[in-house]
Amino acid sequence: MNDMESSKVEQSRVTLMDEPTSSSNSGARTVEEIKIPVPYGHISGKWWGPRTEQPIIAIHGWQDNAGTWDKLIPLLPNSLSVLAIDLPGHGLSSHYPKGQFYYLFWDGVIVVRRIVKYFNWKKITIMGHSLGGAIGFLYAGIFPDEVSNLISIDIVSPTIREVAFQTDNAAGIVDQFLKYETLTEANMPCYSYEEMIDIVEDAYKGSITRDSCKILMKRGMALTPNNKGYHFSRDVRLKVSGLGLLSQDLVMEFASKIKCNVLNIKGVPGMSFDKPEYYYIVLNKIRENAHVEFHEVEGTHHLHLNTPERINKIIADFIQKSYTENDESSSGSGSDIYP
Template sequence: MAEIKMNGNHREDLPAGVQVEEIEIPVPWGHVSGRWWGLRNKQPLIAIHGWQDNAGTWDNLIPLLPANTSVLCIDLPGHGLSSPYPPGMVYYIFWDGIVLLRRIAKYFKWQKISLMGHSLGGALSFMYAASFPDDVDRIICIDIASPAVRVPETMVKNTASIIDKNLEYENLSDDKIPCYDYEEMIDIVCDAYKGSVSRENCKVLMKRGMAPAPAHMKKRGYYFKRDPRLKVAGLAMMSIETALEYASKVTCKVLNIRAIPGQKWERLDYYLDVVEKLKKTAKVQYIEVEGTHHVQLNAPENIVNIVEDFLELY
């Protein structure tokens, strides 16, 4: 079974009756870290964070759910406390995630799984449900409907720069890795999220997203733990035709929560087209709520009842 251990990096103040433990799941390149909330003798809902975030994205939502809820929040490879891919490998974030979820299901010998994802994590939930329709009970997708859809011209134009950046980032020397003091790092994170995540919630994410500079770097302060190659993980995006074909294969129960104003989508019509396609083969609840793209972290009270009702219904 997975190694389960308490997180010694920081003290947690949790509501009475709420429990969470750190786990590590072995994978061929190292381990996948996660936070297992709630009961251990019950198959959990698997929760997947967004691009360059980590399992801490669920820290504000899950304690609001009923105490008998079991949720396994994972750090995707190269995110949070999970092992990065070794040098020489490239992240194909949408496609890699399906393989990882399959590994986890097989590792725990779960026949059917339920998934909850935000942004990238919601896209992975969608793709897994389409790829293995008989092996998924339900999915919850927050502020996303399918993987990021790109027109072919954009995909072709960006290929060369993405490849060159990957080669540049895969062997960054210690002197090229920036370090900052704590408040400065939080400033950088807040700026990057452009208002989607409050300063206080940036600190929640950074419990897993940053670490003190190790002695061998001979630097003071903190550095970002996520793999820098994730910044340029833009190969193998999806066309709308492909997204709609995947949507036609989904047969499980679907809850899609779209935040308003939420994410500024390049093509909102693509998002809504995928939702409509899903309705042809799956039982879909599409609900709009007030919130930023990170509504589950920034305003969990806006969605907790929706999520709870969906989980109780199905």
């Protein structure tokens, strides 16, 4: 990235210390808070590692935020650059204007596309958890020649729903959206810090530890206007997410278009959003045109946040291998330097 590109984002720099996991990953790692302008405000993000290198785009799950990567990224090689974003309405990113519905999967694709065009990147690597992995799946299927690598954690594709689901549930979803739209900061409930953590821990039903809740809430809560308590910073309208889901036929068609290197890490027990067999049916479809590496790893749906030490080497090895293969194909020799 050149100086002009670097100056296009608002930023602040802090220094974090890597955990002492290995000598190759010791020392200080920088992370910058950035804001990327979009028509409705900005997309916030955390840029980990060197700004001179094109980053992996890391995308969090539904109602989470960029903090979901705070424990995993420090365990990856220091030479690796990662841009962890807050999706619209999540974390520190702008909410959509009043009256606009969140079509989660498609919104994510559009956001990634905006970022790619903003920085003028030609080919990207995406790392996504849950919703983020589903967004990466769609992006890799829509723009197959512009994705080098896709890393998905405990998801393989967008949630599959039969057509009848849409017809049976659309009315309730629309009315619920209109109800949530009337809520303002003034009439939203507020809580103490510990009450907020209790609510989050209970809502995730064991998927994240209490310590992980506190990490997510660094970007996930905000002081109320009167400073008498906290409320969630995410847009309440995100709870209404049942429109714009995909049928199995459509998911399979997108799967057939993917041709990048794919790393899929499935948590055991993890979390299932569809019929269990769909995971492997879709994964096998991707295999028809893409190189797929698949791992089942003991852990919850948020294993990357709770137990990142179980998957950091898998991810680092996959990235190193993929980048080395790309270097060999373009220059005839391997490289240990990540782009």
